[in-house]
Amino acid sequence: MVKKKIQIAVALAGNPNSGKTSLFNALSGAHLKVGNWPGVTVEKFEGFADYGGYSIKITDLPGIYSMEAYTPEEKVARDFLMERMSDVVVNVVDGTSLERSLYLTSQLMDMEAPLVVAVNMYDEVEHEGIKIDVKQLQKLIGCHVVPVSAVKKSGIEALFDHIIRVYEKKIEVLKNKTEYREQIETAVDEMSQVISTDPEISGKYSARWLSIRLLESDQTAYTLLKERAIWIRLGRIAEEKLRLIEADGQGAAKGKITADRHAFARGAVKETVRLPREEKATITDIIDSFVINRFVGIPFFLFVMWLLFQMTFTLGEEPMKWIASFFALLSASAVKFIPAGLGRSIIVDGILAGVGGVVVFVPNILLLFLGLSFLEGTGYMARAAFVADKFFHKIGLHGKSFIPMVTGFGCSVPALMACRTLKNRGDRLATMMVIPFMSCGAKLPVYILLIGAFLPQKSAGTMLFAIYLFGVLVAIGAAKLFKSTIFKGESEPFVMELPVYRMPGFQYILVQMWIKAWMYIKKAGTTILAASVIIWALSNFPVDKGINLTYESRAKAVMSDNSIKPYDKPALLTSIENERLSEQLKNSYAGMIGRGIEPVIKPLGFDWRIGVSLVAGIAAKEIVVSTMSTIFSLGGSDKNTEALKERLRQDKVFTIPAVLSMIIFVLLYVPCIAATTIFHKEAGELKITLFYIGFSMATAWLMAFLVYRATLIFIH
Amino acid sequence: MKMSELKSGDRAEVLSIVQGTEVARRLADMGLTMGARFKVIRKAPLGDPMEIKIDRFLLALRLEEAGQIEVKLLEKPARAVKVKQNG
Numbered sequence: 149m150v151k152k153k154i155q156i157a158v159a160l161a162g163n164p165n166s167g168k169t170s171l172f173n174a175l176s177g178a179h180l181k182v183g184n185w186p187g188v189t190v191e192k193f194e195g196f197a198d199y200g201g202y203s204i205k206i207t208d209l210p211g212i213y214s215m216e217a218y219t220p221e222e223k224v225a226r227d228f229l230m231e232r233m234s235d236v237v238v239n240v241v242d243g244t245s246l247e248r249s250l251y252l253t254s255q256l257m258d259m260e261a262p263l264v265v266a267v268n269m270y271d272e273v274e275h276e277g278i279k280i281d282v283k284q285l286q287k288l289i290g291c292h293v294v295p296v297s298a299v300k301k302s303g304i305e306a307l308f309d310h311i312i313r314v315y316e317k318k319i320e321v322l323k324n325k326t327e328y329r330e331q332i333e334t335a336v337d338e339m340s341q342v343i344s345t346d347p348e349i350s351g352k353y354s355a356r357w358l359s360i361r362l363l364e365s366d367q368t369a370y371t372l373l374k375e376r377a378i379w380i381r382l383g384r385i386a387e388e389k390l391r392l393i394e395a396d397g398q399g400a401a402k403g404k405i406t407a408d409r410h411a412f413a414r415g416a417v418k419e420t421v422r423l424p425r426e427e428k429a430t431i432t433d434i435i436d437s438f439v440i441n442r443f444v445g446i447p448f449f450l451f452v453m454w455l456l457f458q459m460t461f462t463l464g465e466e467p468m469k470w471i472a473s474f475f476a477l478l479s480a481s482a483v484k485f486i487p488a489g490l491g492r493s494i495i496v497d498g499i500l501a502g503v504g505g506v507v508v509f510v511p512n513i514l515l516l517f518l519g520l521s522f523l524e525g526t527g528y529m530a531r532a533a534f535v536a537d538k539f540f541h542k543i544g545l546h547g548k549s550f551i552p553m554v555t556g557f558g559c560s561v562p563a564l565m566a567c568r569t570l571k572n573r574g575d576r577l578a579t580m581m582v583i584p585f586m587s588c589g590a591k592l593p594v595y596i597l598l599i600g601a602f603l604p605q606k607s608a609g610t611m612l613f614a615i616y617l618f619g620v621l622v623a624i625g626a627a628k629l630f631k632s633t634i635f636k637g638e639s640e641p642f643v644m645e646l647p648v649y650r651m652p653g654f655q656y657i658l659v660q661m662w663i664k665a666w667m668y669i670k671k672a673g674t675t676i677l678a679a680s681v682i683i684w685a686l687s688n689f690p691v692d693k694g695i696n697l698t699y700e701s702r703a704k705a706v707m708s709d710n711s712i713k714p715y716d717k718p719a720l721l722t723s724i725e726n727e728r729l730s731e732q733l734k735n736s737y738a739g740m741i742g743r744g745i746e747p748v749i750k751p752l753g754f755d756w757r758i759g760v761s762l763v764a765g766i767a768a769k770e771i772v773v774s775t776m777s778t779i780f781s782l783g784g785s786d787k788n789t790e791a792l793k794e795r796l797r798q799d800k801v802f803t804i805p806a807v808l809s810m811i812i813f814v815l816l817y818v819p820c821i822a823a824t825t826i827f828h829k830e831a832g833e834l835k836i837t838l839f840y841i842g843f844s845m846a847t848a849w850l851m852a853f854l855v856y857r858a859t860l861i862f863i864h
Numbered sequence: 865m866k867m868s869e870l871k872s873g874d875r876a877e878v879l880s881i882v883q884g885t886e887v888a889r890r891l892a893d894m895g896l897t898m899g900a901r902f903k904v905i906r907k908a909p910l911g912d913p914m915e916i917k918i919d920r921f922l923l924a925l926r927l928e929e930a931g932q933i934e935v936k937l938l939e940k941p942a943r944a945v946k947v948k949q950n951g
Contacts, residue, residue: 213890213893213894214892214893216889216890216893218886218890242921244920245919245920245921247895247919248894248895248918248919248921251893251895399883400883403883406892406897407897407898410892410895410897410900413895432922436905436922440906440908440909440915441906441909442906442909443909445908445909446909446910530924534908534913534915534924535908535909535910537908537910537912537913537926538908538910538911538912538913539910541912541926641886641887641890641925641926641929642913642924642925642926642929643887643890643891643894643923643924643925643929644923644924644925645894645921645922645923645924646915646922646923646924647922648921
């Protein structure tokens with residue numbers, strides 16, 4: 149008979165960089181589940197283990213320094229702990245930096261949660277010659293204290309034992325609490341008594357905790373209590389007590405509570421920790437004295453960024469080619485087996501092209517996030533921000549904005565996803581909005597075509613560099629504009645821990661990488677596919693039967709015309725077919741849109757045909773080139789670039805100012821469907837996405853207009 | 865003196881921090897409160913932010929934020945004194 153095991157829900161709470169995630173991995177082995185916390189784009193990690201006849205579910209909460217929450221991640225952790233959503237809370241503390249860690253512990257003690265403290269990195273503690281009196285510490289914080297080392301996998305079983313003992317309420321340690329100054333304690337006691345009379349509240353939250361938070365003027369506690377009947381009494385008491393506590397003129401109650409917590413942490417460390425007499429330089433100190441010093445700091449930083457970029461895009465190129473040829477093969481077989489017509493067209497040009505366009509980015513995303521998780525895991529990421537912050541702070545962004553912006557030169561999709569490392573919403577949105585101005589790889593074919601057709605070969609390199617630079621300058625200008633207007637004041641203060649260098653676990657990196665790639669495939673796949681089909685439909689409907697008939701009869705005439713030599717016929721037929729496609733495109737919805745927007749794009753030197761190409765380019769920037777070859781009657785293939793260049797040179801619309809204007813427009817206008825979809829996903833608000841589309845369109849139009857007019861004057 | 869005026873290698877103690885800002889709260893969460901002792905490790909290659917060591921961990925903050933922290937200089941590094949004498 150199989151008896152269903154009782155489940156114990158355990159939450160891991162602790163400072164960032166306390167080794168919480170490695171402990172999580174050590175506890176749960178490979179049995180983990182990754183999801184999302186409801187309502188926010190914060191990943192939720194759950195692990196499962198069987199121990200001592202129980203099934204143990206472990207939730208890894210985002211790292212926090214205290215219960216003050218600033219970011220969505222921190223709010224998730226705070227709410228989880230506050231609402232006591234687990235049976236046991238394991239507080240992971242860094243044994244080598246106990247004083248700071250115990251500050252959070254003191255708050256967890258206030259919450260009266262069933263607590264086990266895991267002193268992590270115990271191997272390093274011993275290695276550095278630090279002595280911790282665990283028994284005494286246990287007495288002081290009033291809960292089980294277990295030395296563990298997640299890396300060396302020691303103390304894991306002991307931790308499980310203690311979790312179960314706490315769950316079974318076989319607690320051997322006397323409860324203790326953070327002792328605040330007397331005035332505060334009396335206030336807390338009185339308020340707790342009132343809160344206890346509200347069973348609904350006191351059943352869910354700790355009365356002591358809520359009382360303390362009220363004295364700290366915490367908004368969350370206030371919102372929770374102000375609607376309750378007890379507030380009439382409680383609010384009055386709180387007000388009166390606050391007046392009493394603050395009567396000495398020595399500052400707010402909040403500051404006093406914080407000071408007492410620190411005093412507690414400091415005292416506990418003084419009583420239990422013996423540091424080695426001599427402070428040796430750690431490995432971290434030695435590495436840092438090289439990688440972030442005054443001379444090597446910036447070159448090394450640039451080197452790392454270069455390496456990341458190379459890895460993402462150079463290493464990703466081969467698998468991208470495999471994926472592309474795999475989809476080419478699929479299309480070829482579809483062409484072979486499905487008779488020509490709308491059905492084939494929707495499968496080949498709509499669905500396969502759309503799905504292929506999505507999947508092709510997967511190698512880039514995997515590689516970028518492999519690199520990013522590695523940098524994050526080792527501890528260099530914080531240092532990169534440290535090195536770059538001054539420059540980025542000047543243009544209104546954050547040191548951490550650098551990585552997404554560099555990535556943007558390759559592809560906006562992973563770059564926008566990389567913005568998650570920016571915790572502040574204003575910083576993140578401002579960075580996201582300027583990323584597409586960093587010219588991505590897909591725009592390159594357009595530049596190469598236009599530069600190749602109209603500018604001397606010698607200056608091609610300089611011209612390309614100028615285009616990229618122009619994009620960067622527009623990005624900087626836009627960032628400054630955003631941060632001084634709509635995102636004014638919304639900036640993350642640069643207060644950041646530089647964690648000790650560590651070798652990240654292999655599993656951690658793989659999991660991180662996989663989550664990002666899967667999220668991309670799942671969320672973007674559906675939307676991008678739908679959008680690709682829509683753009684396909686716009687370019688293929690309505691079908692004008694009259695045009696088809698005209699060209700079919702012309703083709704027939706060629707076939708039956710004996711005056712034309714047989715080996716000339718295929719070329720003639722192709723050109724007739726190309727003309728037909730061009731005519732159809734002209735009369736399609738895309739063609740109508742192109743003609744419809746002609747008045748708007750005329751000031752930029754464009755005609756409706758360029759308009760159609762730009763509209764089609766919203767699906768993917770490379771499509772600008774293939775659409776141009778269709779509309780300028782060269783067939784759908786973009787292989788024949790020399791012929792296309794020749795054709796463009798003969799066309800009156802392509803004056804030098806118009807060419808430059810088009811390059812600028814392509815550089816700046818709304819990015820491809822994939823990037824826009826990801827933007828929306830990451831920004832999370834339709835309002836912001838719409839604003840962003842409008843903003844990039846307006847910027848592109850304005851800049852192209854200025855360039856067009858300026859070069860017109862210059863040339864004449 | 866202000867924390868932002870310290871040079872690398874200096875050891876100092878926090879006297880007071882301008883209260884009521886998010887920065888102050890964050891710093892308090894990380895252990896930088898009245899009476900905390902720390903050592904300035906370095907400034908970033910571009911001169912800002914600065915890096916300090918407090919309770920065996922490393923913390924980076926911008927000079928702008930460090931300007932809101934009043935400190936008492938405890939000890940200058942031996943090396944820096946020597947350089948001064950030579951110059």
